[in-house]
Amino acid sequence: MKRGTCCETCRKTTYIHQSSAGKEMRKIPNHGNLRVTKVAYPLGLCVGLFIYVAYIKWHRASATQAFLSIAGVASGARWGQQAHSPPGTAAHGHEVFYGIMFDAGSTGTRVHVFQFDQPPGEIPTLTHETFKALKPGLSAYADDVEKSAQGIQELLDVAKQDIPFDFWKTTPVVLKATAGLRLLPGEKAQKLLQKVKEVFKASPFLVGDDCVSIMNGTDEGVSAWITVNFLTGSLKAPGRSSVGMLDLGGGSTQITFLPRLEATLQASPPGHLTAIRMFNRTYRLYSYSYLGLGLMSARLAILGGVEGQPEASLHELCVSRVSEILRNKVHRTEEVKHVEFYAFSYYYDLAASVGLIDAENGGSLVVGDFELAAKYVDHLEPDGEPVSDPGDAATEQPLCVHGPHLHQPAAAGVRLSQEQSAEADSEN
Ligand SMILES: O=c1[nH]cnc2c1ncn2[C@@H]1O[C@H](COP(=O)(O)OP(=O)(O)O)[C@@H](O)[C@H]1O
Numbered sequence: 001m002k003r004g005t006c007c008e009t010c011r012k013t014t015y016i017h018q019s020s021a022g023k024e025m026r027k028i029p030n031h032g033n034l035r036v037t038k039v040a041y042p043l044g045l046c047v048g049l050f051i052y053v054a055y056i057k058w059h060r061a062s063a064t065q066a067f068l069s070i071a072g073v074a075s076g077a078r079w080g081q082q083a084h085s086p087p088g089t090a091a092h093g094h095e096v097f098y099g100i101m102f103d104a105g106s107t108g109t110r111v112h113v114f115q116f117d118q119p120p121g122e123i124p125t126l127t128h129e130t131f132k133a134l135k136p137g138l139s140a141y142a143d144d145v146e147k148s149a150q151g152i153q154e155l156l157d158v159a160k161q162d163i164p165f166d167f168w169k170t171t172p173v174v175l176k177a178t179a180g181l182r183l184l185p186g187e188k189a190q191k192l193l194q195k196v197k198e199v200f201k202a203s204p205f206l207v208g209d210d211c212v213s214i215m216n217g218t219d220e221g222v223s224a225w226i227t228v229n230f231l232t233g234s235l236k237a238p239g240r241s242s243v244g245m246l247d248l249g250g251g252s253t254q255i256t257f258l259p260r261l262e263a264t265l266q267a268s269p270p271g272h273l274t275a276i277r278m279f280n281r282t283y284r285l286y287s288y289s290y291l292g293l294g295l296m297s298a299r300l301a302i303l304g305g306v307e308g309q310p311e312a313s314l315h316e317l318c319v320s321r322v323s324e325i326l327r328n329k330v331h332r333t334e335e336v337k338h339v340e341f342y343a344f345s346y347y348y349d350l351a352a353s354v355g356l357i358d359a360e361n362g363g364s365l366v367v368g369d370f371e372l373a374a375k376y377v378d379h380l381e382p383d384g385e386p387v388s389d390p391g392d393a394a395t396e397q398p399l400c401v402h403g404p405h406l407h408q409p410a411a412a413g414v415r416l417s418q419e420q421s422a423e424a425d426s427e428n
Pocket residue numbers: 039042103104105106107108110133137178179180248249250251252253294344345346347349
């Protein structure tokens with residue numbers, strides 16, 4: 001991947017972060033350097049989601065045009081060329097318009113305020129984004145629905161500050177919920193969605209009938225796959241092989257890749273294949289979302305069953321509990337050994353937290369590195385010091401990233417190369 005494409009994205013993006021105290025917020029303008037930060041990740045995935053949901057799924061005929069436009073800008077291809085118009089102005093006859101997208105994840109709700117610019121007779125391009133995230137996720141308010149309104153209102157206020165008054169009533173606002181709401185009993189999830197809709201309706205923004213919904217897992221995986229393959233250039237260059245996408249969320253996890261082997265298509269269980277049409281081409285994708293196997297939900301399942309004191313080593317105990325949870329739940333498809341994958345969310349957070357990848361730049365590793373890291377962490381005393389004689393060669397190996405670091409926000413994920421994933425698979 002070439003350096004700089006996505007980093008341009010950061011230049012025009014303003015992120016507003018919740019401080020650890022959860023109250024204070026600060027604006028971080030990026031002054032045009034090439035430093036890649038993790039916060040660029042949500043822009044990429046949300047633009048992909050926007051493209052997929054708004055254009056490919058609903059308006060298939062205009063998919064190619066819309067995709068080229070929005071994803072092209074997301075990659076920074078055009079952002080260096082023109083100065084950013086002040087919000088609300090239409091310099092040189094350019095139309096400016098906005099969109100507000102809420103990502104209601106299981107661990108947090110995030111707002112993305114997109115600004116688009118449309119030169120006369122041309123397709124629109126994305127020129128600015130403001131982002132803010134709040135914790136916990138919407139599902140945490142399942143038993144106190146009224147309380148959920150406060151956070152949504154706070155995020156809407158960010159949009160109000162960002163979007164000029166004259167644009168409010170023409171700016172659409174949309175919320176897509178993922179695993180947190182999928183995991184709730186239907187009635188509770190619907191009450192939360194209804195509450196959000198009420199808050200949206202009381203706002204000055206454009207609110208459609210289907211402005212608030214739960215996105216299905218396949219759509220979630222496919223939109224992230226589109227984004228990552230746009231960013232790696234494989235959608236634009238037909239000969240270039242595509243990469244796979246792994247996203248480990250809090251409540252669910254997705255795998256999506258483009259199989260090359262007929263055998264993979266034949267051997268895929270029902271519900272694991274989906275087709276999308278883009279650039280006059282039909283992509284038959286292997287895509288599956290495992291509900292309940294996000295990091296937090298899986299931990300809950302694993303730890304929920306613990307009773308008494310462990311007899312085996314902590315690592316062995318963990319491995320056996322995880323195996324029990326995963327048994328017969330996860331389909332193993334042979335072809336992944338030969339596919340390069342980009343991994344996101346908790347794959348990133350976990351790899352960065354144990355030093356497998358650089359916390360700013362991401363990096364490459366093999367699947368087996370996670371296992372080594374788990375062994376290492378499981379051998380730590382509660383105070384964080386390694387035990388004196390872990391008796392395991394794994395802890396003697398350096399926990400470092402294999403292969404080059406990526407200098408891309410798409411790489412606010414972990415990259416698993418072909419050889420690496422093959423090697424890792426053979427170790428499992
Ligand atoms: O907008 C974002 N900003 C920062 N991290 C995000 C964003 N969206 C998702 N993540 C990452 O996703 C993980 C949490 O997943 P999420 O809450 O979206 O659960 P879900 O996808 O299973 O519903 C964390 O690793 C978090 O870093």
